[in-house]
Amino acid sequence: MIRSSAVAAPCVGGIEAGGAKFVCAVGTGPHDIRAETCFPTTSPDETVGRAVDFFRAHGVTAVGIASFGPLDLDASSPTAGFITDTPKPGWSRVDIAGAFRRALAVRVVLDTDVNGAALAESRWGAGVARDPLVYFTIGTGIGGGAIVGGRRLHGLIHPEMGHMRIPRDPADAFAGACPFHGDCLEGLAAGPAIRARRGLPGEALAVDDPVWALEARYLALGLVNVVTVLSPRRIVVGGGVMRQPSLLGRVREQVQAILAGYVRAPAVVDTIEEFIVPPALGERAGVLGALALAQERE
Amino acid sequence: MIRSSAVAAPCVGGIEAGGAKFVCAVGTGPHDIRAETCFPTTSPDETVGRAVDFFRAHGVTAVGIASFGPLDLDASSPTAGFITDTPKPGWSRVDIAGAFRRALAVRVVLDTDVNGAALAESRWGAGVARDPLVYFTIGTGIGGGAIVGGRRLHGLIHPEMGHMRIPRDPADAFAGACPFHGDCLEGLAAGPAIRARRGLPGEALAVDDPVWALEARYLALGLVNVVTVLSPRRIVVGGGVMRQPSLLGRVREQVQAILAGYVRAPAVVDTIEEFIVPPALGERAGVLGALALAQERE
Numbered sequence: 216m217i218r219s220s221a222v223a224a225p226c227v228g229g230i231e232a233g234g235a236k237f238v239c240a241v242g243t244g245p246h247d248i249r250a251e252t253c254f255p256t257t258s259p260d261e262t263v264g265r266a267v268d269f270f271r272a273h274g275v276t277a278v279g280i281a282s283f284g285p286l287d288l289d290a291s292s293p294t295a296g297f298i299t300d301t302p303k304p305g306w307s308r309v310d311i312a313g314a315f316r317r318a319l320a321v322r323v324v325l326d327t328d329v330n331g332a333a334l335a336e337s338r339w340g341a342g343v344a345r346d347p348l349v350y351f352t353i354g355t356g357i358g359g360g361a362i363v364g365g366r367r368l369h370g371l372i373h374p375e376m377g378h379m380r381i382p383r384d385p386a387d388a389f390a391g392a393c394p395f396h397g398d399c400l401e402g403l404a405a406g407p408a409i410r411a412r413r414g415l416p417g418e419a420l421a422v423d424d425p426v427w428a429l430e431a432r433y434l435a436l437g438l439v440n441v442v443t444v445l446s447p448r449r450i451v452v453g454g455g456v457m458r459q460p461s462l463l464g465r466v467r468e469q470v471q472a473i474l475a476g477y478v479r480a481p482a483v484v485d486t487i488e489e490f491i492v493p494p495a496l497g498e499r500a501g502v503l504g505a506l507a508l509a510q511e512r513e
Numbered sequence: 514m515i516r517s518s519a520v521a522a523p524c525v526g527g528i529e530a531g532g533a534k535f536v537c538a539v540g541t542g543p544h545d546i547r548a549e550t551c552f553p554t555t556s557p558d559e560t561v562g563r564a565v566d567f568f569r570a571h572g573v574t575a576v577g578i579a580s581f582g583p584l585d586l587d588a589s590s591p592t593a594g595f596i597t598d599t600p601k602p603g604w605s606r607v608d609i610a611g612a613f614r615r616a617l618a619v620r621v622v623l624d625t626d627v628n629g630a631a632l633a634e635s636r637w638g639a640g641v642a643r644d645p646l647v648y649f650t651i652g653t654g655i656g657g658g659a660i661v662g663g664r665r666l667h668g669l670i671h672p673e674m675g676h677m678r679i680p681r682d683p684a685d686a687f688a689g690a691c692p693f694h695g696d697c698l699e700g701l702a703a704g705p706a707i708r709a710r711r712g713l714p715g716e717a718l719a720v721d722d723p724v725w726a727l728e729a730r731y732l733a734l735g736l737v738n739v740v741t742v743l744s745p746r747r748i749v750v751g752g753g754v755m756r757q758p759s760l761l762g763r764v765r766e767q768v769q770a771i772l773a774g775y776v777r778a779p780a781v782v783d784t785i786e787e788f789i790v791p792p793a794l795g796e797r798a799g800v801l802g803a804l805a806l807a808q809e810r811e
């Protein structure tokens with residue numbers, strides 16, 4: 216799919232770099248997308264080449280990449296801008312930021328897909344004037360990004376919120392699906408854990424299947440840990456697993472139950488439906504995050 | 514105890530406001546303390562009054578308060594600057610910042626004791642050029658503060674890292690000592706949990722008592738959750754429980770074991786003794802944090 220319109224002013228490029236597909240856009244924001252394309256993620260050379268051709272055809276002054284990871288975002292590292300060790304064949308130790316910088320001779324800003332989505336939500340969506348903002352996605356994995364003091368949260372590496380440790384339900388016999396940690400949050404509560412417990416994906420399960428109560432409990436434990444560590448003003452929760460219509464409400468109830476009155480902020484006690492929210496940008500948060508990254512100063 | 518020296522230039526006041534004692538200092542930093550006093554925490558009126566008298570006698574242009582909590586730090590709240598609900602008798606809903614502002618007619622900056630200590634370590638101690646920085650204290654409670662992007666971390670409230678949830682050891686029969694949550698991190702691993710399991714305080718237990726392996730495991734789970742959520746560049750761990758001489762080394766080993774190779778940053782894999790460190794300012798972090806708060810812009 217390629218959509219194009221006349222280019223009125225210099226604008227930037229954004230890439231939502233996923234393990235399955237790349238979504239590339241040229242524009243300045245959600246109401247000004249001048250061209251967009253989408254293609255499957257094959258080899259690094261072929262995939263980067265297609266994106267480079269697309270941006271060359273439209274002209275961009277900078278490129279933002281909201282990428283699957285893990286990524287090396289340490290500017291002082293010899294592999295800064297690389298995808299590091301990923302299970303995706305062929306993509307480990309790929310200099311994704313450098314490839315675009317060399318081919319297009321423009322500024323390139325790389326960050327995780329979830330930090331990109333957090334930035335897009337903070338600029339144009341559910342996170343406006345809500346800082347710190349946390350963006351969680353619950354899908355085939357669990358990832359989290361954050362905006363703190365107007366900036367994307369980085370440090371030693373980038374947040375890896377999916378791999379925090381939470382208490383297991385004593386009645387839950389499932390060992391956990393994370394190849395590194397077994398029963399970390401992602402291992403207990405991402406899509407593959409639901410499928411492994413029931414033999415069916417979440418979208419095929421009834422709304423009253425008992426797995427959803429367990430899922431809500433685990434996700435709430437993860438959010439409670441984020442509340443206690445980061446004290447966000449809003450948490451945006453998206454991803455395929457959250458399409459189960461009653462899940463977000465159950466997660467909110469469990470967050471209140473687990474905090475047990477300790478955090479008495481009105482946002483938790485009275486208006487939790489404004490504290491834990493779905494993405495305002497929906498599935499556009501990824502590519503819009505990439506456009507937002509391209510407009511960052513650093 | 515009162516120490517005094519000639520006042521050479523305008524300087525600020527700092528209060529380490531603890532549940533047991535107030536430490537007040539006048540100066541500009543660790544190498545320029547011009548006066549200091551310490552007295553027990555009695556009623557709010559008496560305790561604040563003594564501190565006000567001390568600062569009036571020395572002259573200060575601003576006061577920083579690094580306080581026990583919980584605190585209301587939301588500038589838009591009608592109770593901004595208050596200690597909110599505390600088990601300390603007489604101190605719930607006390608306008609501690611306002612009391613000093615009214616009595617001294619100077620700028621007052623209030624924050625948690627641990628955010629103050631994090632600020633002091635980031636300015637003068639173990640956190641210089643290590644941002645994000647997390648400061649943990651393990652004592653009669655567990656508290657955590659953080660500096661992110663040069664600023665103290667706040668949001669909905671302030672971090673309450675002691676109340677995150679972690680997996681229990683299956684062999685640990687202790688129910689947990691937190692009155693709100695039972696077996697949250699603080700409930701499982703603060704000083705009272707050690708005493709409740711053994712009938713003796715930590716300082717009376719042998720270095721090879723099995724409780725220390727459990728303690729190291731629980732603290733490491735807490736630090737791993739902080740690493741995954743906040744991605745700090747350094748974690749400072751202080752407090753009375755950490756005086757057990759082998760504990761910090763065991764915590765480092767357990768952090769590496771629990772991360773299980775997922776976070777491959779050299780700081781975790783190769784130089785963890787520079788990543789998880791004791792406070793450089795020792796027991797001075799509290800009052801120095803208060804002086805640093807008084808010098809903050811906001």
